[in-house]
Each structure stands twice: as C-alpha cells, then as structure tokens.
Amino acid sequence: MAEQLHRGPLISAGLLIGAGLGGFVDGIVLHQILQWHNMLSAKMPPDNLVAAKVNMYWDGMFHAAVWVMTAIGLTVLWRVGHRRDVPWSGRTFFGALLLGWGLFNVIEGIIDHNLLGLHHVYEYTDNKLPWDLAFLALGVLQLVAGWAFVRAGRSDTAVRGEYSRGNTQ
Amino acid sequence: MKALAIGFLTALFLLIGPTAMACRVCRPRVQAAIHTPEYSANLLTLLLPVGALLLLAAGVFYAPLIKARFLSSTSHG
Numbered sequence: 001m002a003e004q005l006h007r008g009p010l011i012s013a014g015l016l017i018g019a020g021l022g023g024f025v026d027g028i029v030l031h032q033i034l035q036w037h038n039m040l041s042a043k044m045p046p047d048n049l050v051a052a053k054v055n056m057y058w059d060g061m062f063h064a065a066v067w068v069m070t071a072i073g074l075t076v077l078w079r080v081g082h083r084r085d086v087p088w089s090g091r092t093f094f095g096a097l098l099l100g101w102g103l104f105n106v107i108e109g110i111i112d113h114n115l116l117g118l119h120h121v122y123e124y125t126d127n128k129l130p131w132d133l134a135f136l137a138l139g140v141l142q143l144v145a146g147w148a149f150v151r152a153g154r155s156d157t158a159v160r161g162e163y164s165r166g167n168t169q
Numbered sequence: 170m171k172a173l174a175i176g177f178l179t180a181l182f183l184l185i186g187p188t189a190m191a192c193r194v195c196r197p198r199v200q201a202a203i204h205t206p207e208y209s210a211n212l213l214t215l216l217l218p219v220g221a222l223l224l225l226a227a228g229v230f231y232a233p234l235i236k237a238r239f240l241s242s243t244s245h246g
Contacts, residue, residue, distance in 0.1 A: 012230035019222045039215060044202075049192070053199045058215060065219040072223070076230065103225065108218040116214055 005087050005157060009080045011150060014096020015103065016073025018146075022101035023066030026108070030121070031059050037119040045123070073100075081160050089156035095149025102142030109136045 030036045038046055038055035039062050046052035080086050112118045113132045120128035121135045192199075228235065 006233060008229050008232045012226045015222070015226045015229060019226075023219075040211065050195055050198045050202055053192075053195070054202045057199075057203050058211065061212065062215055065216055069219055069223060073226075076226075100222070100226075103222060104218070107221050111218050111221075112214075118214060 004085065005159075006083075006085050007087060007089075007092055007150075007153070009076065009083065009086050010089065010092055011096040011099070013073050013077035013080055014093045015100040016069055016076060018073075018097035018100025018102075019104040020066045020070030020073055020100075021097070022104040023062070023069070023108075025101075026104075027059060027063050027066070036122045036124070039119060041119045041123050042117050043119075084159050086159060087153075087156050088158060088160040089153040091149050091156060092153030095146045095151075095153060098142050098146030098149060100146075102139045102146055105139030105142065106136060109139060 031038055038052075039058035040055055044051050044054055046055045081088070109121075109132060113120055113135065121131040122128060125131070
C-alpha cells in the first residue's frame with residue numbers, strides 16, 4: 001500500500017522561513033535603509049539620540065525574534081528533507097515562502113500598525129493610514145500568489161530522494 | 170585556527186565590555202528608557218506577531234495529527 005503524502009511539513013517550513021525573511025526585509029529596508037519607521041516610533045519618535053537608541057534596541061529584539069523564527073524554519077526544512085512522505089516540490093516551497101511573507105505583513109500590519117499603534121509604515125506624514133493599508137494590500141497580494149503556487153504544487157509527488165535520482169539520470 | 174579563535178573571542182570580549190559603549194554620557198539614559206515598567210508589555214507586544222506565526226506554522230505541521238485527534242474525539246463523543 002502506497003504511503004500517504006503530507007505537504008504540511010514543507011509548507012510549515014516555508015511559512016516560517018518566508019515570515020522570517022519578510023521580517024528581515026521589513027527591518028533592514030524600512031527600519032534601517034529607508035528609516036521610515038522603527039519598532040516603537042509611534043510611541044517614542046526617534047527625534048533625539050536617546051529615543052533613537054531605545055528604538056534601535058527594540059529593533060534588535062525584533063530582529064532576534066525573526067532570526068529565531070528563520071532558524072526554526074531551517075531546522076524544520078532539514079528534517080522534512082529526510083521524510084519519504086513529503087513531496088519535495090519547489091512550487092509548494094516557493095508558495096509557502098510567499099505565504100509566510102504575506103502572513104507576516106498582514107499579521108504584523110494588523111497587530112502593530114492598526115491595533116496597537118506601535119509604529120506606522122511611514123511616520124513622516126500626517127496621514128499614515130494609506131501607507132498602512134498599502135502594506136496590508138501587499139501582504140494580501142503575496143498571500144494570493146503564494147496560495148496559487150501551493151495549489152500548483154499539489155501535482156508534484158516526487159519526494160527528495162526520487163527528485164535527486166531523477167536529476168542525475 | 171587557534172589564533173583565529175583567540176582573535177575572535179578577544180574581539181567579542183571587547184565588544185561586550187564597557188569599552189564598546191558608543192556613548193558613555195547617554196548610555197545610562199538609554200538604559201533607563203529601555204528598562205521601564207513597560208518593558209514586559211513592550212516585549213510581549215513586539216513578540217505577538219512572531220508568536221502567532223509560530224503557532225500557525227505548528228498548526229500546519231501537525232495538521233494531520235490534530236485532524237485525526239479531532240475526528241476521533243467527535244466520533245467517540
């Protein structure tokens with residue numbers, strides 16, 4: 001009797017790595033390079049050295065948390081690679097990465113931007129809502145694209161060992 | 170290799186030591202502004218999205234087990 005295939009573990013690894021990398025994009029691009037916001041910039045605007053350094057500390061805690069999430073995702077991916085019941089599908093994994101990034105943007109956007117008001121996407125304007133909504137819309141687009149890739153990956157059934165042998169023949 | 174390890178550890182020691190403080194004057198004020206009574210609340214709110222994502226990923230990973238347990242408990246109940 002053929003073993004039942006499980007796609008959940010590969011999707012789970014992709015979700016964690018995608019969300020972690022999405023967190024790094026947020027932190028590196030929006031916090032550090034563009035400097036549109038910091039972790040607590042709505043509560044404590046970085047308009048003096050002390051406030052800027054306090055925000056830097058909380059940015060660091062955020063980066064540490066998404067680093068842990070990425071590391072857990074890599075561990076899950078490594079273990080999934082040894083399982084004979086998990087199809088090794090690039091489309092499933094890429095879709096899960098996009099889903100993870102989109103979920104990060106939507107969850108972080110709703111919690112931090114809209115509900116708690118810790119910071120907003122672009123702090124240096126009077127009307128912050130359009131920027132926050134655009135961030136959420138990007139997250140929704142990523143979710144739709146990710147879901148489409150995961151659906152397309154349903155037809156992939158080769159597990160990792162079979163995939164490697166297929167490539168070497 | 171040994172020299173490299175010693176060099177790395179020395180650099181690390183210098184970084185975490187008091188000489189690595191970027192601003193000796195403002196450092197106490199920064200520390201005081203970080204470690205306020207709101208520290209735990211700030212940390213929890215900051216970690217909330219990450220915790221939600223970890224729970225979601227765990228749910229996807231263990232979905233077959235959760236489903237099986239749920240189905241067996243409803244069929245027995």
